[in-house]
Amino acid sequence: MVKIGITEKKDENFSEWYTQTVLKAELIDYSQVKGFIILREYGFSIWENIQSILDKKFKKDGTKNAYFPLLIPESLLNRESEHFKGFTPEVFWVTKTGDNDIENKLAIRPTSETIAYESYAKWIKSWRDLPLKLNFWNSVLRAEIKDTKPFIRTSEFLWQEGHTAHETKEEAEKQVNVMLKLYKDFVNEYLALPILTGKKSDKEKFVGADYTLTLEGIMPDGKALQMGTSHQLGQNFSKPFEISFLGKDEKQHFVWQTSWGVSWRLMGALIMIHGDDKGLILPPKIAPIQVVIIPIYYDEGKKNEIIKVIEKIKEQLDEKGVRSYVDSSEQHTPGWKFNQWEMKGVPIRVEIGPKDLDNDSLVVVKRNSRDKKNIAISDNPADSIIKELEVIQEELFESAKMKHSEMIFKSDEYNELCNRLTNDRGFIKSAWCGSRECEDKIKDETGADVRLIEDEAISSSCIVCGNDATNSVYFAKSY
RNA sequence: CGGGGUGUAGCGUAGCCCGGUUAGCGCGCCUGCUUUGGGAGCAGGAGGUCGGAGGUUCGAAUCCUCUCACCCCGACCA
Known part of the structure; x- marks a missing residue:
């Protein structure tokens, strides 16, 4: 048998296993520029799922989306000196347009605090304008010369950054905690990843924050991964940026601010923790394809019968909101497809062949345990499949928790x-x-x-x- | 930034030390037929500025100089 899947074992050569998995599962490709990766359609659809779930949660908490420019004037970036010092070695600068030098060089955003808060100062006048809660889905650039790893450390990464302004310190503090909890619930419930939460030390906190709350995961190689942060910015930015408001007491006050974010690092953690020697294992709630259906046939007559049954099942799954895909391509054998879809982490595979038709059954295979089960075609298989998806979600979280506590x-x-x-x-x-x-x-x-x-x-x-x-x-x- | 290594077809590579036919092989790709329940078989076919520039030579993938890119090991780092 030819070995064309992932050639390294997860516990033997973790780093190489990871690289092969992200490439061969077609999540990413490398780009021409070191430190930058291409997020391919399969990888992007995982990110889209993460986005849409979080987006709903943010909106429920009263945050709205906005977009700020990519380029930041140097004068804005260094208005808060601690913040500036923290980022300056990693900032990409734009210094030319065409052949002409730009008089005041422009930073490509390493994060948007400064450019956003310049505007916040204009928009916030009275206590009635508060709280102001905005979120940006964008990418940021921080030069990473060495030790780059897809999703974990790259020079450009996709993320969201939330920026809120409040009347009081207490309100800001509450916001910081609410966001940490929101992230934690999301990571547990949807990504099926256990994490620890707590406060960063002064050394490790976000430069410019009073304090930083963090979500930390532990990877199979025993290294910790920061998976999200929520910062109490206090008045560290509102003072230099002069974000002030007229309070109910008829006096001017500086606002209290927070910022919080998660990035595609979440995907890195997802891959590292759930994956196995055969490739990805995606939790059903986040998987772009939850069920892949593979027809097996030997002649045209059977083929048509099987396709008909599959279409019906696919329809049932569609109606119930299950994301399914029928791999009816003829260029590969079923065996090849089994391996391929396992590598891509699809939670459930359904096989239907001539023998199954004769027995009114289809084969349901779970990616995580690789258990095979026969269920009746006539007995509403979509419902059983949905139940299995729920079970898989649960099992993945349980096994991840076990590994987590062992670390x-x-x-x-x-x-x-x-x-x-x-x-x-x-x-x-x-x-x-x-x-x-x-x-x-x-x-x-x-x-x-x-x-x-x-x-x-x-x-x-x-x-x-x-x-x-x-x-x-x-x-x-x-x- | 310091040390080491590698660049040959989409991918993986042989050839380089010791210069000499038309640069070879595997995977993938294209065409056809047979196949299809754990990575199918046969036959035919397409695909190369040998990372780039300069030099030595009758002749360079091969030798020399410079250069670029990437990888590994160190130092530094939201």
Whole structure:
């Protein structure tokens, strides 16, 4: 048998497995420019599904969509100096039109805070204009020279960025929490991915934020992946950008702001966590094709009969909103199609051949467990298929949770922590005093960072220096 | 930025050390027939500025110089 699928095993060579999977499942292709990828139609339709679900949730929370320009004048970008310093090494600049130099160079947006807030200052006049809650679906560019990986680290990425302005600190704080919860629910329920949530350390937070809340996943190679953030910006931008309003108290106040985002990194996590040696495994709720139907026949007469049955089933599935596809192409054998659609992660495969017709049955195969089951053609198969899809969604989340918990350890002894971080990787939960010195020491000695700080207070001593510690944190190496 | 490596058809490669027919092979692609329940078979066919520029030579994929791109290992990094 020729080996033309994915040639590397997920646990043996994870990095190569990942690259082959994203390419061979036709999610992406590489572009001519390093660090940039092409999102192909199959990959894009996953992104569209993510978009449409999140978009509904955002709108329900009162956020509206808008679009801001790609190019940002330097003067705007550096108005908030901390923010500017954080991004400047990664900014792409436009310095020419044709052969002529541009007098004031323009940044290609690395994120839209500055250009949006310039406008917010004009639009917000009174407390009646608040809250202002806008979201942008766009792409941003941050130069990544090394270590690029499709979906995980690329110079251009698709994402959404929400930007809100509020009357009070408390309202902004509430917004930050609401968005974190919204993301978490989405990632759990639709992507079937377990995550940890918490606060970033000062070192790791978004430059320009008072604090950052984060969603962190753990990948099969034991490295953490930041999958979304929600920032309390406080008045760090409203002051330099002069976003102020006349309050009910008839005085001028600066607004309190938040920003929050998720990117196509979510797709990277989806691929890494659910995939197996045969390729992708997509959760039904996000899969562009939930059911692929493959006809099998040996002669023209049977072929017509089978096509007729398939059309009927397809119709039933369409009516119930199940996304299905009939692969009736004649250039490949059924065996080839089985492998192909498994590589592309379609949750359910339905096979119908002459033997099935004779028995009034069709074969239903689950991608995740590869269990085969016969169900009756005459007995409303669409309903059974829908039930199976629900089961698959559930099973994927359960198995992901299992793997997730196996990657989390606790430690209260420094050498053990270092050994774990170096050898086993994963998340290590420990107590930390909150000092930059201790954080840097672990980074220097193991390469790991503080991924998140847990909310609940504890009383313990720091794993590094032994001084008082008030919170548990998770250390990990990260992407 | 420092060190190492690789560029030959859409993809994967042989040939290079030691210069000499028409640059070979596998996959894929096209045509036809037979096939189709776990990656089908046979027959015929199309497809190459050998990454680019310059040089040595009667003659360069092969030797020399420069250059570009990509990959790996380090340093740096929302």
